[in-house]
Amino acid sequence: MSLALSTLLFEWRRYMAAVMALALSGLLVLAMTGVFIGIGKGFTAAIERSSADIYIMQPGAKALFGGPMGMPKRFIPLAYNHPEVVEIKTLDLSGGNFQNIKTVDPTASAADRARQGAPRQKQVLVNIIDTAPGSVTIPKDYSSELVEALRQPFTVAIDETALTPLGVKLGDKALFNGKTVTVVGVLRGYPNMMQPTIVMSRDSLRMLGEAFEGPRVGPLMIRIKDPARAPVVVAQLNAMGNGQWKAWTRQQLADANAASMFEEGILVIIIGGCVVLGVIIGVAITWQTLRGAIMANIKEFASLRALGVGMGSLRRIVVELSFWVGCVGVAAAILLTWLLSLFALSFAVIIALPFSLLLAVGIGLIAIAMVSGLLSLGILKNSQPADLLR
Amino acid sequence: MSIHTKVHGKHGDFAIEANGVVKRFKSGKSWVEVLKGVDFDARHGDLTMVMGPSGSGKSTLIAALSGLLKPEEGRVDILDVDDLWRLSTGRIDKFRLDNCGFIFQGFNLFPALTALQQVETVLKFQGLTSGQAKKRATIALEEVGLGHRLHLRPAALSGGEKQRVAIARALAKDPKILFADEPTSALDGENGQVVIKLLRRAATEHGAAVICVTHDPRLEAWADRVIHIEDGKILDDQRRIPDPNAILASH
Numbered sequence: 001m002s003l004a005l006s007t008l009l010f011e012w013r014r015y016m017a018a019v020m021a022l023a024l025s026g027l028l029v030l031a032m033t034g035v036f037i038g039i040g041k042g043f044t045a046a047i048e049r050s051s052a053d054i055y056i057m058q059p060g061a062k063a064l065f066g067g068p069m070g071m072p073k074r075f076i077p078l079a080y081n082h083p084e085v086v087e088i089k090t091l092d093l094s095g096g097n098f099q100n101i102k103t104v105d106p107t108a109s110a111a112d113r114a115r116q117g118a119p120r121q122k123q124v125l126v127n128i129i130d131t132a133p134g135s136v137t138i139p140k141d142y143s144s145e146l147v148e149a150l151r152q153p154f155t156v157a158i159d160e161t162a163l164t165p166l167g168v169k170l171g172d173k174a175l176f177n178g179k180t181v182t183v184v185g186v187l188r189g190y191p192n193m194m195q196p197t198i199v200m201s202r203d204s205l206r207m208l209g210e211a212f213e214g215p216r217v218g219p220l221m222i223r224i225k226d227p228a229r230a231p232v233v234v235a236q237l238n239a240m241g242n243g244q245w246k247a248w249t250r251q252q253l254a255d256a257n258a259a260s261m262f263e264e265g266i267l268v269i270i271i272g273g274c275v276v277l278g279v280i281i282g283v284a285i286t287w288q289t290l291r292g293a294i295m296a297n298i299k300e301f302a303s304l305r306a307l308g309v310g311m312g313s314l315r316r317i318v319v320e321l322s323f324w325v326g327c328v329g330v331a332a333a334i335l336l337t338w339l340l341s342l343f344a345l346s347f348a349v350i351i352a353l354p355f356s357l358l359l360a361v362g363i364g365l366i367a368i369a370m371v372s373g374l375l376s377l378g379i380l381k382n383s384q385p386a387d388l389l390r
Numbered sequence: 391m392s393i394h395t396k397v398h399g400k401h402g403d404f405a406i407e408a409n410g411v412v413k414r415f416k417s418g419k420s421w422v423e424v425l426k427g428v429d430f431d432a433r434h435g436d437l438t439m440v441m442g443p444s445g446s447g448k449s450t451l452i453a454a455l456s457g458l459l460k461p462e463e464g465r466v467d468i469l470d471v472d473d474l475w476r477l478s479t480g481r482i483d484k485f486r487l488d489n490c491g492f493i494f495q496g497f498n499l500f501p502a503l504t505a506l507q508q509v510e511t512v513l514k515f516q517g518l519t520s521g522q523a524k525k526r527a528t529i530a531l532e533e534v535g536l537g538h539r540l541h542l543r544p545a546a547l548s549g550g551e552k553q554r555v556a557i558a559r560a561l562a563k564d565p566k567i568l569f570a571d572e573p574t575s576a577l578d579g580e581n582g583q584v585v586i587k588l589l590r591r592a593a594t595e596h597g598a599a600v601i602c603v604t605h606d607p608r609l610e611a612w613a614d615r616v617i618h619i620e621d622g623k624i625l626d627d628q629r630r631i632p633d634p635n636a637i638l639a640s641h
Contacts, residue, residue: 003500003511010502010543303498306458307560308487309515310480386459388494389449389571389603
């Protein structure tokens with residue numbers, strides 16, 4: 001084990017301030033960016049977790065939301081022309097007013113009824129599944145019992161984090177756009193902090209009179225024979241479409257959905273601010289901590305100089321040390337952010353941590369640590385072996 | 391007189407020869423001359439003791455001889471290098487890495503490293519592989535009687551043991567010249583005796599030129615040569631027969 005690594009491990013308390021500064025800088029950026037990506041994920045989770053391998057959308061669409069959504073219905077048979085396409089269903093979304101139902105005790109006094117409060121009303125987003133077993137629109141983590149329950153007319157499922165805001169529990173009846181529905185399922189892992197989401201079958205939606213009808217349908221969700229061939233089939237479908245549509249793999253669409261959040265200028269400014277703040281805090285504290293730590297060992301460094309170890313070698317020790325401090329900082333940042341994301345999830349807030357984000361922040365933190373190390377190299381000038389001679 | 395310093399000298403050959411070394415320090419607005427034209431030489435196999443009171447310039451002298459502190463005037467020939475101070479700092483560092491060992495009053499050991507790692511670190515900077523460094527470090531530590539303490543960190547070692555690790559660190563390089571600055575003054579009599587005997591052995595068995603700065607007159611018994619320095623000048627220079635079995639009374 002190298003001198004730098006041994007020193008970091010043995011004198012970890014001395015380096016704790018630097019590690020924590022890096023971890024908090026990382027946490028700031030990861031959590032902020034993660035929350036914004038998570039807001040998007042709240043809307044697209046059910047679609048991204050479906051078993052669709054390929055989506056077909058309008059050629060101008062840059063992501064699921066925020067672009068043209070409606071597609072001519074005739075695209076469905078056109079897409080079936082590809083020999084590897086197994087199933088095509090259209091994506092349907094709806095929204096409406098959701099209201100819980102209070103049972104009123106006719107014998108209660110007016111005061112008691114007043115205390116009970118008014119029924120709760122909220123705008124909800126509606127995700128649609130087809131209840132045929134194994135349908136492409138069903139998210140992969142739905143149980144067959146849940147699908148079975150949703151097959152009954154006028155039934156809905158709600159994420160556990162939305163139960164309280166909507167004021168309902170499993171088995172309750174409620175009003176959706178003025179028509180009675182029954183809560184038959186509670187989901188886990190589909191929180192949406194911006195807008196509660198309910199799930200119902202396409203048939204229930206049709207019976208409620210809200211489904212897409214007529215010549216235009218939502219984006220196409222397509223299952224193919226071999227999911228591994230999705231990129232190839234996407235290219236072939238795009239060639240077949242001849243510019244009328246654009247096909248996406250599930251991953252491409254998920255990435256585009258996450259990235260589309262950052263087309264909002266204000267988010268970029270907020271995250272940019274966090275990055276600047278994180279860099280300043282990280283560099284300042286890491287730099288001072290490293291300086292202090294080197295100064296604490298300055299006599300030992302001086303004795304190495306006396307024995308003929310050159311300044312360049314000592315600088316390399318410091319740079320290596322700052323690299324390891326950076327690595328520990330990255331690990332601490334990811335751990336803290338992960339713990340925070342678990343905590344946030346209980347409030348329906350998703351902190352999404354895609355690998356590319358972790359990688360970027362990780363490289364950034366190591367760079368901060370190394371810059372701090374380079375800044376503290378000057379302190380090595382104090383390692384004058386002649387000072388050891390008294 | 392023409393003397394030639396040699397790298398692989400026999401006992402008695404010159405290892406260092408310095409002429410007219412002058413070193414001044416700034417003190418307030420005036421300059422204080424700490425070394426006033428010192429002529430000095432040291433030989434392979436000798437334990438040369440440089441003695442003198444505090445502020446006499448003895449530590450400054452070895453700093454100038456070893457390439458740590460550049461003198462204003464004078465010339466230092468050391469081993470195969472004519473005029474050490476002509477070289478660049480990097481070359482002087484390299485020279486020390488290849489040829490010099492250092493022992494200080496403070497032990498200056500890295501708190502994070504075990505005894506073995508302290509010694510290995512320097513050897514690795516010399517370009518040895520891990521395996522070679524470990525082997526040589528183990529031998530050096532066994533030689534100073536710490537074979538059973540290889541994996542202890544400085545916090546678990548006594549003062550005497552720490553100084554022995556520092557000596558092993560200096561000796562593992564097999565230096566031709568060993569500088570020691572007050573090596574025993576932080577130690578009790580018993581440990582001081584162990585340390586001075588190790589220095590004696592470095593001179594006798596390894597043929598190193600050992601230059602030991604001290605103000606402890608009891609160490610004179612082990613020296614081949616005692617140089618008294620006072621006020622930046624050499625007062626006298628005596629050769630004597632060392633007594634390897636001398637006893638350093640406890641403080």
